[in-house]
Amino acid sequence: MSKQKESLVQHHVAHHFDTAEQEFSTAKLGMWVFLVQELLFFGALFVAFFVFKYLYPEMYVEAHHHLSWKMGALNTIFLITSSFTMVMGVRSAQTNQRRATKNYLFATMLLACSFLVVKYFEYAAKFHHGLLPPHFFFGEGVHQTLPIFFGLYFVMTGLHGIHVLIGIGLIAWLMYRNSRGEFNSEFYTPVEMVGLYWHFVDLVWIFLFPLFYLVG
Amino acid sequence: MAKEVVVESLMKSGSFWFPEGANSITNSVDGLFYFILIGSIILFVGICSTMAYFLYKYRRTEANPVATSHITHSTTLELLWTIIPLILCVIIFWWGYKDFLSMGTPPGSALEIRVIGKKWLWQFEYPKEGVKTLGELVVPVNRPIRLVMGSEDVLHSFFLPNFRIKRDVLPNRYTRLWFQAERMGNFQIFCTEYCGDGHSAMLATLRVVSEAEYQEWLHGGSGDSDEPLPELGKKLYTKNACNTCHSIDGSPSVGPTWKGMYGHKVSLDGGASVDVDDAYIKESIENPKAKIVKGFQPVMPTYAGVLREREMLAIIEYMKSL
């Protein structure tokens, strides 16, 4: 393949598919089923969250005052916006706007990074106050069971954070492929798939935010 | 106390399947088992003989090279074998549920005994009388007994085969169990929730005695026997579950062996060393965490308040004899 800047890379349908359409819808179905898996993965953690909320309601109330809802809200806005830019990125790929695709993807990535930066400051504050998972906990609190809350907090937001990190990697990969001109209205499967993934990451946060930061 | 207790054999007593029952609920529990068993045998024999018959009748032979019937389904039949098992299941469920409920609801008048499970022994406490025993639960016959159970470390499970009852013992909650012994005798107690190396040695005995004997036992009748000390010590060694961690033949186990221990120096965690004398042994038994022998984990439970003075001496004498 020539390395000229404007050259388009032609996508070939994999040998075991009959049509591009079949290939696309199969990939999409696979992605959704994968998201189902993700849903139960996080879902189990939400079960644990609710169990302990039920057992120790007052402890939760105390605990959530240790979290900064402002930071949480800021991050919510980052993620929602990034979802929007992502969907616009997919749309521009669909409509052959390679430049716009690049910009939107870049914006998404930037927002994702900002999310992680805010997260970093939040974590740093928790470390400073010793509000950590049980083995390292040295924070101050009224309720003895407080460490459980922070155990859950770090596991849930941590796993979510790892998903964000993976998302950033995926978007970078998309940008690379986009720069090679691989995506067009005939073939934009990877963009669509990463988009779905990214929205799912947003989805998880949509629940994490109110549960951890707003209602104790 | 420390009389050699003979526990009723589980294999020899009772029916082919079950050890002899001793609880008010055993008949109903066994009954459900036999109900399912008979149903299963009928179905099983039915299925197997049909299969055998078909095998014989429809073998592939020269004369029978291809299938002779091409039925693809039969709604009536299929409904039949959906509904009949369903009905059977409802009966089985109800029967099991009913007994389960009565297993869970002791009469108000029950005598309460506390059970503590720890690695790897059972401790029983009679709260009113302040009596504590290890590895031996003594109860009067024909009186409802309620056990309130807790664990000091991991999960255990309290299992009385002759009474068909079992319940896990948890470290952070109390669980209960109740029974009413219908006959006197000595019965086996097992731990049935895996709890580590000594799991299979975490045994105890249930001694069902007459009311009078029970009262006598509670109020000092169980006092020190005048058995020679080393022999008493030998019995205490197994009765108090020391044997789950300490060998007497020199082989290493969870704890240090007792063989040749007395009178020697042992090195402790942290570098110090100490002579094994009466005082050290007493301390090791009552407050095991105080001095930890090098190379071992601090897992030994305390026996403070469990061993009487004479029993302590007996164990020390026994150690000397090894």
Added chain:
Amino acid sequence: MAKHSESHHVIVPVKTFVATFSALLVLTILTVVASRFDFGSMNLSIALLIAFCKASLVVWIFMGMKWDRGFNFVAFVGSILFLIIFIGFTFSDIAFRDYRDKVEGEYFGLAHPVKPISGAHHE
């Protein structure tokens, strides 16, 4: 297979995305505002309700479920049902345990006694 051909490649007007995005922002503000007031036991339900609306918007528009339906829809909604089963059945235990057992002192000391509802340090 070719049946759905058109449906997979709808190009959604930008307007729709912008509207969804704005709705999400508004709902975010709403949930923050709502959390400033105390509705007692309703706090959680309100927060969850709003979160649910937001999530539905994301799934419906951003993830394109509106134009997808079919098996993908069944799979996703079905998995939520299984999650509900998971929570529901777990609570059939957690919420109905014998909490008489929580009364401490009445019995004997456990190594790690149940912390009664949010047991505070000073008891």
Added chain:
Amino acid sequence: MAHAVNEGSYLTNPKGWKSWLLTLDHKRIGIMYLLFIVISFALGGFFALALRLELLSPAKIIFTAKQYNQLFTLHGAIMVFLFIVPSIPASLGNFVMPLMLGAKDVAFPRLNLASFYIYVFGAIFCVYSMISGAADTGWTFYTPYSTTTNTSVISMTLGAFILGFSSILTGVNFIATIHKMRAKGMNWFRMPLFVWALYATAIIQVLATPVLAITLLLLILERTIGVGIFDPTIGGDPVLFQHFFWFYSHPAVYIMILPAMGIMSELVTTFCRKNIFGYKTIAYSSIAIAIISFLVWGHHLFVSGQSDNAATIFSILTFLVGIPSAIKVFNWLSTMYGGSINLKTPFLYFLSFMVLFCVGGFTGIMLGALSLDVYFHGTYFVVAHFHYVMMGGTVMAFIGGLHYWWPKMFGKMYSEFWGAVACFFIFVGFNMVFFTQFILGAKGMPRRYFNYLDQFQPLHAFSTMGTWVLGLGFLIMAFYLIDSLINGPPAPANPWGGMTLEWHTQSPPVTHNFDVAPVVDHDPYDYRRIDG
């Protein structure tokens, strides 16, 4: 159909070990899985023989208590995570499912290879755990024991965690394949029942396995940084772990049995040369089992201290799973009616399955009854129950399927005589080992016991001797199967007269499966069409 093409089969085209390790061909991946799965089974079986040997006498013979505990943990964990869960879907399923659908490959061949390597990667952690102070928690990893013991629990759970992802990805792949890759004309009700079973299995894999993953992850984190939710010392709840664990592990037992049931449906039609009885009910009952399996996990917690309400609900629902299983059993039986029964080795395993699975299932019903489970829980009765369903059910079907598709996979026939002999030893040996354990359990013998009361010895010893008969059977099998690879006569394209599509290509199949893309215009077992 099988016209002689010179390009050879998938086994030799392309050549070289690299072409195997990097292959995207579902058939080769299936074969590689098969190899690893058989090794895992032999390893797990080896541990079983060792632990049975220790149980020959009530006191210590060879191993210490700790080593014994490690043995049954390794035995259970290997058998479950490395062997039985991937066994049928990943090896046989991978090989035949696309063929049965008339597809060229699974939907995501790359993902397929990835899940194979993830499996290998996970296996490495499990093996590492073995040599670095094997875990001694039991395969159930109950807290707080598993969070406090000092054996290498982390690498074992990490291994199982990784294996979980392999299983999930296989599930995703299969669902997509079944939805999208069917040949022209093959609608849902023209799919072979094995495919239906794999579909139901895949649903469970995708929905349940992530919960296992998170549970094991939480356990690992609990040991490293502490999460607290399972830790009683700071207010966590150890019983919650059991809920988490069984939310996966109960459905997982149907991950094990559903594909086995699928194989049974294939065997019974082919070897009776007859349409299956009640195609649709069998297909639907697979899905029903998959769904109901999520509603009954609490039957493992009847005595754990869960609430009576929960116990009641779980007990009722447990019985519900018996119903679709009953339907299947009776439908297979009816299929034999009026057939032309060809008593070949695979069919012997079909018969073994029928007998042993019924015993396992009936005792499952006993365990589902609340009052009886209170008695049987944690005894050898449970051990016998699950070996009857796992070994007597799944393993029998797995071996049956292996023999059934062996000619297709390797293009070689094996010795029918030795096949029957091995089956005999396995059947007899199996019953010697495990029927005894029903009696032991009913008499009160607890499981996971290193030492036991002297009175149990005769039965234990008999059980141990049974393992030698069983082992002999497997040894014979190993010999004649390996012999068949080397000396076996070449297999025809369709040695058993099967109807499903995999028999319509040559044995072993060409790399791209079919020379002519198949078109389906009839039911999968429509023997009437050819036999009149």
